[in-house]
Amino acid sequence: MDRHFVQFASSTGRRRSLSDPLAAALQPPPNETPEQRQSRLQAEEDARRRSERIDKMLKDSHKAQQRKQVVKILLLGQSESGKSTTLKQFMLLHSPSTFNAERLAWRFVIYLNLVRSVRRILEAIAPELDGEDIDDLESTETASIIISGRPSSAVSTAGNSVPAYDSYRKCLAPLLDLEQRLIQLLSDPEDNDEREATHLPHGQLPQGSAYMPAGHAAASPPSSPPLHLSSSMPPRPAPRITIPRGAYSSHPSPVALSPGNEVTIPGRINWKKTLIGMANNQSPKGERTGEIHGWWEDLHDPVHVMNRCAPVMTELWRDPKVQQRLRERRLRLEESSGFYLNEIPRVTAKMYFPTDADVLRARLKTTGVVEHTFSLPKNSEFRGGVEWKIYDVGGARPQRQAWAPYFDDVNAIIFLAPISSFDQVLAEDPNINRLDDSLQLWQAVVSNPLLQKVNIILFLNKCDLLKRKLESGVRLTHHMTSYNDRPNDYESVSKYFRNKFGAMHHHYTPNKARECYVHFTSVTDTRNTQTIISNVRDIILTGNLKSSSLM
Numbered sequence: 330m331d332r333h334f335v336q337f338a339s340s341t342g343r344r345r346s347l348s349d350p351l352a353a354a355l356q357p358p359p360n361e362t363p364e365q366r367q368s369r370l371q372a373e374e375d376a377r378r379r380s381e382r383i384d385k386m387l388k389d390s391h392k393a394q395q396r397k398q399v400v401k402i403l404l405l406g407q408s409e410s411g412k413s414t415t416l417k418q419f420m421l422l423h424s425p426s427t428f429n430a431e432r433l434a435w436r437f438v439i440y441l442n443l444v445r446s447v448r449r450i451l452e453a454i455a456p457e458l459d460g461e462d463i464d465d466l467e468s469t470e471t472a473s474i475i476i477s478g479r480p481s482s483a484v485s486t487a488g489n490s491v492p493a494y495d496s497y498r499k500c501l502a503p504l505l506d507l508e509q510r511l512i513q514l515l516s517d518p519e520d521n522d523e524r525e526a527t528h529l530p531h532g533q534l535p536q537g538s539a540y541m542p543a544g545h546a547a548a549s550p551p552s553s554p555p556l557h558l559s560s561s562m563p564p565r566p567a568p569r570i571t572i573p574r575g576a577y578s579s580h581p582s583p584v585a586l587s588p589g590n591e592v593t594i595p596g597r598i599n600w601k602k603t604l605i606g607m608a609n610n611q612s613p614k615g616e617r618t619g620e621i622h623g624w625w626e627d628l629h630d631p632v633h634v635m636n637r638c639a640p641v642m643t644e645l646w647r648d649p650k651v652q653q654r655l656r657e658r659r660l661r662l663e664e665s666s667g668f669y670l671n672e673i674p675r676v677t678a679k680m681y682f683p684t685d686a687d688v689l690r691a692r693l694k695t696t697g698v699v700e701h702t703f704s705l706p707k708n709s710e711f712r713g714g715v716e717w718k719i720y721d722v723g724g725a726r727p728q729r730q731a732w733a734p735y736f737d738d739v740n741a742i743i744f745l746a747p748i749s750s751f752d753q754v755l756a757e758d759p760n761i762n763r764l765d766d767s768l769q770l771w772q773a774v775v776s777n778p779l780l781q782k783v784n785i786i787l788f789l790n791k792c793d794l795l796k797r798k799l800e801s802g803v804r805l806t807h808h809m810t811s812y813n814d815r816p817n818d819y820e821s822v823s824k825y826f827r828n829k830f831g832a833m834h835h836h837y838t839p840n841k842a843r844e845c846y847v848h849f850t851s852v853t854d855t856r857n858t859q860t861i862i863s864n865v866r867d868i869i870l871t872g873n874l875k876s877s878s879l880m
């Protein structure tokens with residue numbers, strides 16, 4: 330124990346009892362000079378102050394342990410890289426009740442995804458496209474099926490028409506109208522201007538979710554630089570949810586069109602809550618039997634149109650002429666987001682209830698920033714538990730300037746790079762290869778000085794699609810000449826990408842001591858992803874403990 334501390338104890342003890350042998354022994358010498366007395370009192374005062382400081386430190390440390398530790402994670406990556414899907418996996422693991430509460434709301438998004446695939450097919454087989462420049466078609470399609478390079482068969486497809494086109498078009502017309510209805514269902518009739526800032530009151534979303542308070546919408550022309558990580562802090566942007574647009578719009582729609590020819594649902598609309606409300610709106614049919622009215626008993630529910638059109642949709646998708654035409658147009662719908670064409674009877678069944686896998690595959694573009702909070706149980710380090718805040722941002726180019734305001738207090742970044750996209754171009758700019766864009770974005774993130782102390786975890790994502798693509802004969806070297814004549818198998822290609830991204834981090838990071846954790850992922854695969862998420866959680870917690878000096 331500190332000598333001065335003992336001295337201080339002695340001075341207070343002296344007053345209490347002189348019969349105390351210790352107090353008596355520590356009494357000031359009887360012949361103490363005024364200087365000695367002054368110096369003794371000074372020493373006692375110093376000891377008292379030091380003791381108080383130690384007490385305060387112990388108290389603070391105890392409080393820190395009792396307090397909830399907050400860990401903030403930012404999901405970054407280009408559009409369709411898998412950020413929102415990763416968030417869904419976090420929800421499945423740590424907030425299953427929220428995931429379940431939203432499950433039925435995803436039914437509408439899944440219908441919309443399916444209807445959109447059908448519309449793309451109809452566009453691709455439409456006779457009026459014969460002889461048109463293939464680029465015109467590509468520019469209206471979304472990213473995942475745009476393949477860079479010109480199709481060899483684009484020279485002439487005029488002779489390969491689909492005889493049943495008119496019949497398909499007629500039978501499926503109700504589906505195309507339904508697309509508009511679904512879009513309107515998800516939209517806010519009062520706010521159709523994508524550029525207008527919107528505010529979402531807190532507490533409207535399902536438990537655990539919250540949209541960030543709105544400032545200005547983060548819209549900018551698609552030709553803006555890939556990532557402008559400015560240090561000036563624009564207000565945090567308004568959240569927006571975008572869903573694909575139907576091309577066969579026969580009705581005027583209140584929904585705004587973004588420059589990418591997509592429909593934007595302003596974020597202040599609580600689309601999930603509305604739909605959950607609709608989906609759960611089941612009143613008792615018979616009080617005694619406990620039976621309920623399901624949505625399938627509502628004649629206006631979209632399921633009925635889906636269900637009626639299902640046989641023709643299946644026929645269209647299986648038609649060899651249609652398949653041939655899609656090959657000619659190089660439209661690989663199987664690789665596109667929100668692909669349900671192989672499961673039409675199940676998805677359009679009247680009592681269809683989306684499975685976990687269905688929800689994970691559903692595609693809804695994010696605009697703005699969505700925050701989700703999870704509470705992790707208490708453990709030995711943090712008796713107050715750990716609160717995780719995960720921010721899911723929009724990854725399309727016009728959205729990226731909304732990222733920077735989140736950089737200053739984030740603990741970790743999970744960066745998603747879809748490595749299957751080496752032969753695809755951006756939806757927002759068909760002149761830019763998707764993988765090049767990912768690499769550029771990665772460089773901007775790892776070199777950013779604001780982020781130098783942030784843990785970086787890289788998900789090289791869509792490995793399942795990469796494997797399939799390579800097996801189907803698509804060669805990486807045709808799209809990335811630096812790959813040269815290395816083997817075109819999954820092992821070699823994935824290793825090449827890991828080295829490439831790893832080398833960029835090593836070269837550009839301002840913090841040479843930072844480790845970059847790389848995972849090969851297919852975030853639609855729940856088992857693998859949840860193991861990875863557990864690892865990531867430990868890495869982030871350890872890093873956070875270190876940085877908060879509690880370890």
Ligand SMILES: Nc1nc2c(ncn2[C@@H]2O[C@H](COP(=O)(O)OP(=O)(O)OP(=O)(O)O)[C@@H](O)[C@H]2O)c(=O)[nH]1
Pocket residue numbers: 406407408409410411412413414415665666667668689690691692693694695696722723724725790791792793794850851852853854
């Ligand atoms: N097959 C496969 N599909 C994936 C994978 N990761 C994501 N997807 C699908 O790709 C689509 C796009 O994923 P999202 O999570 O919406 O992408 P995002 O990064 O949030 O995109 P933005 O919101 O536009 O920024 C969804 O339909 C996902 O189901 C994967 O590893 N494999």
Ligand SMILES: [Mg+2]
Pocket residue numbers: 412413414693694695721722723724
């Ligand atoms: Mg998203």
